[in-house]
Amino acid sequence: MTYSRFTPPARALRLLERVLPADVRDALTGDLIETFARTADARGLRAARLRFWGEVLGAVWQCGAWRAALRGRSGLTPAFGLTDDLRYAVRVLRRAPAFAVLCVVTLALAIGPTTAIVSVVDPVLLRPLPYTDPSRLAFIWERDETGRPVTTGYSTVEDIRANATLLASVAAVGSWQVILSDPMNPARLTGSRVSWNYFRTLGVMPALGRDFTTDDDRPGHTHVVVLTHGLFTGRYGSNPRVVGSTMTLDGTPYTVIGVLPPSFDDMIAHDAEIFSPLGYVVTQPWACRSCRHLTAVARVRDDVPFERAQAQLNQLSAQLMRAHPTDYPAVGMFLTPMQHEATRASRPALLAILGAAILVLLIALANVVNLQLARGMRRDDEFAVRIALGARPGRLTQQLMAEGLVIAAAGGALGTAFGAAVLPVLVGRLPRTIPRLDAVHLDLPVLAFVALVVLTVAMVTGLVPARGARRRAIDGAALRGGARLTVKAGAATRSTLVVGEVALALLLLASAGLLARSLTNLLAVDPGFDPANLITMRVVSSGPAYQKAAATLDYRGRAIAAVREIPGVLDAATSTSLPLSGDLDRYGITAQDKPLANPALAPYATGYRVNGDFVRTMRIRLLAGRDLTAQDARDSAASVVLVSDALARSIWGGESPLGKLVHVPNARAQWADVVGVVGDVRHASLDNDDGRAIYLPEAAWGWANDEAALVVRTRANSAALVRAVRAAVASIDPSQPVTDLRTMAAVVSRSTAQRQLAFALFGAFAVLAMMLAAAGIYGVLAGTVAERTREIGLRGALGATPGNLLMLVVRHGLGLAAVGVVIGLAGALASTRLLRALLFGIGPTDPWMLGGAAAGLFAIAAIACAVPAWRAVRVDPVTALRD
């Protein structure tokens, strides 16, 4: 036999040796090791391990009784340790399965979602970023004329690098989309173009190959790339020989020089897979100060507080403003800690959801304590007997805590399983823009959190009932039995708990209501176009065949024509920007008749460079003048634009803009004619947008983007035509990928994803909280009615009508609810402000919403009163008094 091939699980062995009594330790462990080897030979390692663990846990379980047996041999009285108590607790709970199951399920329902949300919050909001010394990293933003942070131009980055002595290093990052030509599998890759010191600034070393050097970051020398671990494993099967190989991006060969470590996650572009050097010098036209398309990242020197670095940047900004007054709209820069900035967008929603989950946990805890209390009162006799037989009061507490621990542990285990099941669903519904979702796992810190919750629950559910039980048992009230005319002491605690539950439930209900209202308000916002029956996709034209703008425009024109041939398609057009999709270009627009002293103060507008009838396809309203025509597109000499109503107002006030001349940066012509005014569209988001936009033929632009959004208006259900549209586009040039195919309704819906998720979770939590609160009220009333049966019988005998008795109970129940509602309203007034970032079109203390929540809770409370009240009415005076 080959015993030495396998070794039993070391951890189990250690556990065993620690707890076993000395005289059988060797014999039993020896037997187990022997059995393990045999089982492994006969039935495999897995079965052997499983059996081993089963045996070890069985032995540990027996240990308490066993020690007692052994001690009995040496003549000592048996003592009771924690294992004995746990064994007893399991037996006790097995005899009360309904109670145990109710407690465990209640806890699991609360612990599950909390676990899932903590799993998300921990890596996304709390854990330090995966860089060296991440607390020293920051973004640098310029300030726009409204005081908001904006990205920066390369020349400014160079000035910061040269003059901001308190920064250890400054890097610049620009976005990069490329087409990977691969005969087997062409793809569009998202990446970043970065200054050579980007990874050094973050303190990240490539896991394979080398980092960028200054040599790579020169114009004409930038054809090297560093890959993320994800691209390396996904596309190249983790083959290390990819380093040094060549890949063709946009028709140009690039050399792969390095692969980043798996832990790397880019905070600027979360989906970035590939990095190449920027290769800018300040003399290039696109490196200008007002060419604000770069994100600046800095590492602040170790011994320097952020405030001092910020002050130095403001000083520098003032100098730059003096030297280049027409390049900056305002003085000042922002230095924002990277961790804070990276989590800014998702923090309000995640923290609100976490808060809601914790409220549900508190309510569940109150409910379980309540159940324990109710049961504790029924067990008075048991406790009294045990005290009378000489159990110290501390023993009762220990016993109740053991019961609490068994319930909490079972609830925790079930809850964790539940949490693990909902976690992927939750992550799937979170917006992709949230950083570090890859790092979301139900891992050790989360399990530690669950363990903490379980211990707290065990403590509370053990200690609170123990207090009352001990007191009553010592009083001996239970043994005297009989005449219980008054409500017992524990009832006060129970009522307090129910009031607390109602208050917390109201808080959740009000919050859920506010979020629901915000969501309906938001979805009722007119986006300025008609998203129904509209398909959108991304069309690309890259590679040597499309070096000239004319080739790209021709490709788009033919694609539009092919799509329009499809039966059921009404219209089609392309645009470089798409509302609510996140793909937006903004330009400062100046009017000839309204010259500005500082051109940097020109109002920014979203620029739509269009082919085909974009305005008609999107069904954007034409308010004045005419639409762009095919003739405008062909005739590149006649430069014409449409402006949105909001842009017209911000430049000309009430004057008609028709016939005015405007300057659009990067357009071919110096001035363009305003030929029409169109309605405002929500470009960036439904809840916050200035609506300013300018539409011009793509041919009037200095160049052609290699990407554009194709929008297709269909007669009826647009989803059915998706395949035909894709085929039509592919028929023009099969080598060019079509990606991001979606209905416009999905684009709109996705722009509200975070709010939808927050609302869905708050709604679920609120329903759960109401059910628990109602169960709490029911429990207290049912207990009271049972205890006051004699009193109620007496009242009946003395002439109380059924109505009187009904009111007696209902008044009690609604009284509790009323106190809870009042406290809850006060809490809601104080705390719904925390939701403000998620609300839209409704105040955090909206009286209708708070009133509605209160009324809803009252109604639920009334329903909860019904059964106990009915039972009180049915009390038969004769039976009640005789018993």
Place this chain on the structure above:
Amino acid sequence: MLGELEQVVLLAVLQAGDEAYGVPVQSEIRRRARRTLTLGTIYKTLARLETKGFVASRLGEPTAERGGRAKRYYTLTPAGRQAVRGSLAALRRMAAGLDVGLQAP
């Protein structure tokens, strides 16, 4: 009279003969009684039986296949044999004269 678990373990020790330590005792019970008892339960019962004076134990030699742990061999004391005999006799008498299938062997 012996507890049911005590009876089973005592009989298993008898069945295992010279080689009556944990592993064979467990497998005898599994094979004959078709019950899976954990070694923890078996040793607990044996400890109780030893306290009552029904079994005696001695340590064997440590062996490599057991990770250097010694075996503990159990044998029945005369009192133990007496107890098993009494217990089984009682069962037989209880079953005597009952329907087919319940009769003791």
